[in-house]
Amino acid sequence: MINVELNSNWLYYQSKSSPDSPFIIFENKSYSYQDIYLLTRQTAKNFSSKKIHNSDYVFLNVKNNFEYVIALFALWEIGAIPVLVNPHIKPEELIEKTKFFNDFKTIDCYENAAIETSHDLIDTPYSGKAIILFTSGSTGIPKAVEITFNNLFQSSKNTDIVLEMKTDDKWLASLPFHHIGGFSIITRSLLSGSSFIIPNEFSTKNIIENLINKPTFISVVPTMLKRFLDDRIKLWPELKHMLLGGAKCDSDLIRDALQNNFPLIKVYGSSETSSFVTANKLNQSGEFESVGIPIGDNVIEIVSKKNEGTGEIIIKGQSVAEKYLNNDPVLKDKLRNNNFRTGDIGYFDKEGNLHIVSRIDNMIISGGINIYPEEIETELLNIPEIKEAFVFSTENSEWGEQVNAAVALNGPISEEKIKSILKEKIANYKVPKKIHLINSLPKTELGKIDKPELMKLIKPGENSVSEK
Numbered sequence: 001m002i003n004v005e006l007n008s009n010w011l012y013y014q015s016k017s018s019p020d021s022p023f024i025i026f027e028n029k030s031y032s033y034q035d036i037y038l039l040t041r042q043t044a045k046n047f048s049s050k051k052i053h054n055s056d057y058v059f060l061n062v063k064n065n066f067e068y069v070i071a072l073f074a075l076w077e078i079g080a081i082p083v084l085v086n087p088h089i090k091p092e093e094l095i096e097k098t099k100f101f102n103d104f105k106t107i108d109c110y111e112n113a114a115i116e117t118s119h120d121l122i123d124t125p126y127s128g129k130a131i132i133l134f135t136s137g138s139t140g141i142p143k144a145v146e147i148t149f150n151n152l153f154q155s156s157k158n159t160d161i162v163l164e165m166k167t168d169d170k171w172l173a174s175l176p177f178h179h180i181g182g183f184s185i186i187t188r189s190l191l192s193g194s195s196f197i198i199p200n201e202f203s204t205k206n207i208i209e210n211l212i213n214k215p216t217f218i219s220v221v222p223t224m225l226k227r228f229l230d231d232r233i234k235l236w237p238e239l240k241h242m243l244l245g246g247a248k249c250d251s252d253l254i255r256d257a258l259q260n261n262f263p264l265i266k267v268y269g270s271s272e273t274s275s276f277v278t279a280n281k282l283n284q285s286g287e288f289e290s291v292g293i294p295i296g297d298n299v300i301e302i303v304s305k306k307n308e309g310t311g312e313i314i315i316k317g318q319s320v321a322e323k324y325l326n327n328d329p330v331l332k333d334k335l336r337n338n339n340f341r342t343g344d345i346g347y348f349d350k351e352g353n354l355h356i357v358s359r360i361d362n363m364i365i366s367g368g369i370n371i372y373p374e375e376i377e378t379e380l381l382n383i384p385e386i387k388e389a390f391v392f393s394t395e396n397s398e399w400g401e402q403v404n405a406a407v408a409l410n411g412p413i414s415e416e417k418i419k420s421i422l423k424e425k426i427a428n429y430k431v432p433k434k435i436h437l438i439n440s441l442p443k444t445e446l447g448k449i450d451k452p453e454l455m456k457l458i459k460p461g462e463n464s465v466s467e468k
Contacts, residue, residue, distance in 0.1 A: 002191045003167075005152045010190050011037055011039065011073055021167065022195040025213055026066040027108040030195075036073065043074035048054055052105055054079030054124070054273065055226040057132065058321045059098070061243040062178045063087050064202055069186060071107055072177075079124045083132040084142075084178040086195045086445075097134060100144045100325050131181060132325055133271050145271045145335075147180075155184065155319035156273035158189045158296030160217070162265065162279045163217065163241055170238075171196035172215035174207050174224065176445055181219055181246060184275040202445075221246035221447035222253060231255055243267050245276060246446035248356075250381060258284045266291055269358065271339045273298075273320040278354050290353035300354060302347060310347040310357060345372075366401045366447035371430055373403075380405060380423045385413035388441045390449045405432040406454060408440045 015037035062282035126149040134142045175182030189196040199206040245267040267276035268291035280292025304311025312325035320338040364371040373391035381387035395400035
């Protein structure tokens, strides 16, 4: 249950109403709400002495652990706006992201020592802009999303409808904080008066080691779920739900997880929606191809030029961001006034469940015919020798676009054999003209195929990729 008012200082409220309740568990030490509040105040005074002020944009370039969370709360205490970035970001990538701002400051170390200061901090109510979050940029130039405190609050309220959070619940921070799926764990815990566990490193190994703390909620991406199954992780009775999102998940993997009694909820959302907006509580007897029904106040529409059942997914709701930072004309129609044109293609089934088919920018148009890469990827993954598959297009002077694929193998198989199998399953025009055989497909932190990295690896005209 959400037990904090929207326009209040959430941390201050919890530190007064439940001062001794556990809030953060890090390196086997538990910190109460009062502990975190006092650390936050000390750090905020330190930041103020460094001329960080209300409404300043501040790049939070700090390691994603306990220090990160204290620095975040300290910036909120001042009224500054944290700009979330990957602490392992390359210098040239960071420079590109700073171009979104006319003026900004950077925090790249953590300091909470008490200092002498004449600056009298007040407990600033949380209102207006909360964070600036960059989209992954795995298929294009990143966009900076303005997320407000209202967006985060409404998203947590919607989540609570599904999870029914309680003060004795415990989250495991299993995803990086600079992604909305990871960041939301902080705000859900804070708003419900519950606690969360922070691994020292955001790696699957560290996350598995922290399962000893027996969280009630955990968010996973497909690669992490597969590791849990491969390592034969024994579930603990305190675990209530495991949120599955971030990337497309193989049906066989979901089936295996359900057979092992994993309490999966398949979710769908994005940075622009402040976390997930649909949920499908999975079970072995039900369907698990959809991402479920809209939750809370979220309204989802399917828009198609031909008024067909399949089209672009449009999301409306108070958890949807109002706009991108420094909105340019191209982006204004994509995200405006809590309406988000997702760029995803989908449809609702008869039971009202949302199904994701593809992305508009993934769709291949060859000879005037629309081809969905996901359909071809599904057939490729049905071949036992293939463990990973990604379908993409290249320009073709005759057909406009040409279908290609990159696959990682479980065992020996030739390109011609793969094509032969596909021709028995799908139309010839959908069969990739070129199939690159590789050791593994590069992925983002959330388990999505990193297309720019993949394109760097593939040698044009050859049937292999260079080793990194």
